[in-house]
Amino acid sequence: MTAPTTAANYTARHAAADAVSVVRLNDTARGVTVAVAPAIGNIAYEILVNQKNIVWFPYQRPSEAAGSPHLCAVPFLAPWANRLDDDAYWANGRRYLLNSSLGNLRRDGNLKPIHGLLAFSSAWELREASADEHSAWATSRLEFWKHPGLMAQFPFAHVITMTHRLSNGVVQVETTIENLSSDPMPVSVGFHPFFRLHDSPRDQWKVHIAAREQLLLNDLLIPTGQRKPLEFSDPHPLERGAIDNVFTNLTPSSDGLAHFWVQGERERITVTYGAKYPVAVIYAPPGREFICFEPMSAITDAFNLAHAGLYNELQSIPPGAKWSESFWISAEGF
Numbered sequence: 170m171t172a173p174t175t176a177a178n179y180t181a182r183h184a185a186a187d188a189v190s191v192v193r194l195n196d197t198a199r200g201v202t203v204a205v206a207p208a209i210g211n212i213a214y215e216i217l218v219n220q221k222n223i224v225w226f227p228y229q230r231p232s233e234a235a236g237s238p239h240l241c242a243v244p245f246l247a248p249w250a251n252r253l254d255d256d257a258y259w260a261n262g263r264r265y266l267l268n269s270s271l272g273n274l275r276r277d278g279n280l281k282p283i284h285g286l287l288a289f290s291s292a293w294e295l296r297e298a299s300a301d302e303h304s305a306w307a308t309s310r311l312e313f314w315k316h317p318g319l320m321a322q323f324p325f326a327h328v329i330t331m332t333h334r335l336s337n338g339v340v341q342v343e344t345t346i347e348n349l350s351s352d353p354m355p356v357s358v359g360f361h362p363f364f365r366l367h368d369s370p371r372d373q374w375k376v377h378i379a380a381r382e383q384l385l386l387n388d389l390l391i392p393t394g395q396r397k398p399l400e401f402s403d404p405h406p407l408e409r410g411a412i413d414n415v416f417t418n419l420t421p422s423s424d425g426l427a428h429f430w431v432q433g434e435r436e437r438i439t440v441t442y443g444a445k446y447p448v449a450v451i452y453a454p455p456g457r458e459f460i461c462f463e464p465m466s467a468i469t470d471a472f473n474l475a476h477a478g479l480y481n482e483l484q485s486i487p488p489g490a491k492w493s494e495s496f497w498i499s500a501e502g503f
Contacts, residue, residue, distance in 0.1 A: 174298065179305040179335070181298040189231040192298045192333075194305040199338035201500075206231045207309045211293040213333055214242040216340055218503040223438055225363035225459035238289040243342070243362040243498075245331065246284045248313075248323040250359030251415075251450065251469035253282045254391045259476035260325075260355050271318050279389050284361070286319055287311065287329075296330075304336035314349055325354040327486075338499065345493040348486040355472055356484040356492055359450075359465035362440065367503070369433035371458050375404035379427040379442075380416035380449055384468060391470050394479030404432070407460070412453040415468055419447060429462045435502035440464070445484065445494035464496040 173182035178198040184191060186204075194203040204215035214226045214234065226242045228234045234241070249258070256267045267274060267282055277283040290311065297308040313319050314326035326349040334341040348354040366374060378401050385395040392415060399416070419427035419442060429449060430439040442449065446464035453460040467483050474480040486492045 174300045174305075176300045176305075177302040179300040179302070181300045181305040181307060183295065183298045183307075187230045187232040189235055190295065191231060192295065192307040194300075194307060194333065194335040196305065196335050196338055201335060201338045201340075203333060203335050203340055205307050205309075205333050206234075207293040207295045207307075208291045209235050209238065210244050210287060210289045211309045211311070211331055212242045212244050213340070213342070216243075216498060216500075218338075218500045221367050221503050223364055223366075223498075223500050223503070225365045240284070240288060240361060241363050243360060244284075244288045245344070245358070246361055247287050247329065247358040248325070249282075249285045249357045249472065250361075250463070250465050250467070251283060252277060252389070252391060254389070254470050254473055256282060258472040260472055261352055262476075265324065267322055271321060273318050273322065277390075281389060281391075285358075286322060288361075292316055292319075293331075304334050306332055306334040308332040325350045325352065327354060340498040341495050342498070343493065343495040345491055346486060347491045348488055351488050353488065354486045355475070356486060357465075357467040357471040359446070359448075359463055359467075360496065361452075361461055361463050362498070363459045363461050364431060364438045364440075365459050366431065366433040366436045366438065368436045371453075371456075371460075372406075372408040373433060374407045374460065375432050376401075376407060376412070376451070376453070376460065377404050377428070377430045378416060378449075378451065379420045379422075379429050381418040381420055382416065384415040384417060386415065386469075392468050392474060392480075394474060394477075407453055411455050412451045412460075414451055416449040416451065417447065417468065419449060431460050431462075437501050439499045439501075441497040441499070443494040443496055445492070446496060447482065466494070
């Protein structure tokens with residue numbers, strides 16, 4: 170355990186929670202606490218607003234998640250988010266094969282590789298936990314290039330730095346990727362946050378989708394390359410059924426950013442996307458008390474669709490350069 174860093178209303182404390190290293194960030198004036206577990210994929214597993222956890226975390230303690238991890242809370246998906254249509258992907262005109270015998274691939278119900286390699290990674294190292302009069306933050310770093318099992322699947326040497334920052338009751342998640350390779354590095358990362366409201370059941374929630382278009386998907390939930398205008402009402406009631414869609418052409422508010430939200434009777438959770446997250450996946454299955462607003466740097470299967478000429482917006486990091494973007498989580502009515 171380390172002594173907390175305290176400044177005015179903000180504190181940052183690094184300690185062990187049931188044998189798992191955890192950083193707790195506090196905004197005492199607004200009653201918000203964020204708990205981050207670097208050794209479990211660097212996930213934020215608690216965002217407490219007046220003692221109510223607004224993220225869905227189906228465990229009693231973080232050690233349970235470490236022993237039997239399932240996608241929940243606020244996981245990071247890299248080096249690809251969502252599905253690939255094959256055990257291979259294209260980058261810079263070359264086809265790279267995935268090696269299932271290494272044991273670090275996750276697969277969906279159709280046995281397609283999904284959500285990359287880092288969702289539960291223990292390779293994150295906490296670099297700083299501190300606070301000042303404006304915020305409290307925790308910064309962790311993953312040196313991807315040091316791990317042969319990761320490099321065998323995605324041979325682009327890089328470093329990822331992530332900062333969870335709590336300021337004025339709002340959680341900012343900033344991710345920076347530094348490309349150490351001699352080749353450009355394609356960027357198809359994202360997050361899969363699970364959110365929950367407490368004042369009403371799921372079928373009474375309403376959703377604002379800040380997008381103009383959605384992608385057409387095949388039976389495997391892989392984009393076909395075609396798009397169509399948004400077919401959801403605003404706000405959209407979840408009682409109408411499941412949502413599992415990929416949205417593009419996001420709609421900015423007056424601040425230039427896209428704001429997605431879910432609302433119950435009084436409670437509302439808003440997720441704000443930085444400009445380099447131009448894609449939003451929303452996942453809200455019926456019968457489950459959560460909804461996922463997923464900030465994505467690219468569409469599902471972006472590597473392969475870009476190579477096929479069906480996707481022209483794949484971002485790339487030049488050799489020696491960095492990519493950086495944030496998204497923000499805020500809550501009201503709790």
